[in-house]
Amino acid sequence: MLEDKSQELTPISKLGEFGLIKHLTENFPVVQNSTKVSIGDDAAVIDSENQKVVVSTDMLAEGVHFNLGYVPLKHLGYKAVVVNLSDIAAMNATPTQILVSVAVSNRFPVEALEEIYAGIALACNRYKVDLIGGDTTSSNAGLVISVTAIGLENEEKIVKRNGAKPNDLLVVTGDLGGAYLGLQILEREHSVYLANPNMQPEMEGYDYILERQLKPEARTDIKKKLEELDILPTSMIDVSDGLASEVLHLSDQSKVGFHLYEEKIPMDESTIHTSEEFNLNPAMATLNGGEDYELLFTISPSDFDKIKNHPDFTVIGHATAEEQGNFLVARGSNQLIPLTAQGWDAFLNKE
Numbered sequence: 050m051l052e053d054k055s056q057e058l059t060p061i062s063k064l065g066e067f068g069l070i071k072h073l074t075e076n077f078p079v080v081q082n083s084t085k086v087s088i089g090d091d092a093a094v095i096d097s098e099n100q101k102v103v104v105s106t107d108m109l110a111e112g113v114h115f116n117l118g119y120v121p122l123k124h125l126g127y128k129a130v131v132v133n134l135s136d137i138a139a140m141n142a143t144p145t146q147i148l149v150s151v152a153v154s155n156r157f158p159v160e161a162l163e164e165i166y167a168g169i170a171l172a173c174n175r176y177k178v179d180l181i182g183g184d185t186t187s188s189n190a191g192l193v194i195s196v197t198a199i200g201l202e203n204e205e206k207i208v209k210r211n212g213a214k215p216n217d218l219l220v221v222t223g224d225l226g227g228a229y230l231g232l233q234i235l236e237r238e239h240s241v242y243l244a245n246p247n248m249q250p251e252m253e254g255y256d257y258i259l260e261r262q263l264k265p266e267a268r269t270d271i272k273k274k275l276e277e278l279d280i281l282p283t284s285m286i287d288v289s290d291g292l293a294s295e296v297l298h299l300s301d302q303s304k305v306g307f308h309l310y311e312e313k314i315p316m317d318e319s320t321i322h323t324s325e326e327f328n329l330n331p332a333m334a335t336l337n338g339g340e341d342y343e344l345l346f347t348i349s350p351s352d353f354d355k356i357k358n359h360p361d362f363t364v365i366g367h368a369t370a371e372e373q374g375n376f377l378v379a380r381g382s383n384q385l386i387p388l389t390a391q392g393w394d395a396f397l398n399k400e
């Protein structure tokens with residue numbers, strides 16, 4: 050990587066902007082029929098036929114969203130794509146194309162960008178999406194990667210944040226809190242390394258949570274699973290900022306309240322163990338940690354039997370009338386704790 054002095058590194062100036070773009074994007078195949086014009090023209094062209102076009106964009110900034118002290122560039126490229134595909138999955142749509150924009154300082158050699166694009170290519174291949182364009186510019190400060198994701202879906206299948214009704218069940222996929230604890234491990238080992246570069250990082254036993262932080266996946270598989278069960282969620286959102294924040298978004302848009310049961314929140318064993326190691330309440334990691342990229346949705350109570358024993362889904366609460374407000378039902382005591390947490394916020398986190 051960057052520190053590897055044995056390898057000759059190529060300055061970006063050697064290729065120039067156009068040479069760089071060509072070099073980075075030449076090995077991206079077009080696999081979607083809807084992609085009519087891809088990289089190389091003034092704009093890309095998509096043929097959506099009878100489907101609606103679903104579009105979302107998210108930006109990752111060095112120092113705010115990632116720290117290059119411990120995040121490998123290939124993982125960064127992969128994650129930048131995945132977090133955007135997650136937003137398309139949260140609309141119950143299928144992602145088909147992405148655009149990628151990077152602002153990069155000329156302290157980066159071409160090889161660093163190759164690493165980022167290797168991660169992007171991996172994600173494109175894994176999720177069968179086409180890279181159809183983007184923008185490349187220089188930056189005097191940190192690295193910024195912005196991805197726009199496009200998906201196509203039949204209008205009646207698209208699920209928004211605003212359809213939850215009182216008594217609907219609140220359901221989440223997978224398990225939560227892992228990505229936050231993975232980040233705590235990376236931060237801890239990075240500060241140990243900065244204090245003494247000869248110390249070996251202690252990463253053993255943390256594989257699952259490190260993967261949740263460094264190589265998250267988008268739940269594009271859920272759409273098909275729900276279709277097989279003949280369930281169309283009434284509202285849906287992905288868990289990027291933390292469960293509390295996302296529940297409040299559904300509440301806000303759907304004009305309902307929620308009761309969220311702490312004891313029902315799914316967590317992996319390693320998330321619980323690592324929380325204990327850091328003297329943290331694991332439920333707090335799920336509520337405010339973020340970056341789990343699971344899907345949170347509501348379903349009609351009449352659909353309960355269809356999902357009650359499904360390994361991918363956990364019912365964690367239910368919607369109430371809006372006037373009742375949003376509460377966490379505490380483990381054991383059944384005490385109602387107002388759900389006020391706002392989850393992870395890029396502007397609040399910098400104190």
Ligand SMILES: Nc1ncnc2c1ncn2[C@@H]1O[C@H](COP(=O)(O)OP(=O)(O)O)[C@@H](O)[C@H]1O
Nearest residue numbers: 104105106107108135136139286287288289290
């Ligand atoms: N700078 C901006 N200009 C216009 N719209 C924005 C901007 N930032 C966010 N949005 C819009 O606000 C909404 C919420 O954004 P955000 O909280 O980032 O959602 P998500 O967590 O799904 O990425 C989205 O519809 C998004 O497109």
Ligand SMILES: Cc1ncc(C[n+]2csc(CCOP(=O)(O)OP(=O)(O)O)c2C)c(N)n1
Nearest residue numbers: 107112113114115116289290338339340393
């Ligand atoms: C250095 C560093 N700081 C903080 C985090 C944690 N973090 C980064 S992004 C994020 C949540 C999602 O980010 P946001 O920009 O809010 O995305 P959106 O909700 O728009 O999808 C979190 C919790 C991290 N992974 N690395």
Ligand SMILES: [Mg+2]
Nearest residue numbers: 106107108136
């Ligand atoms: Mg966003």
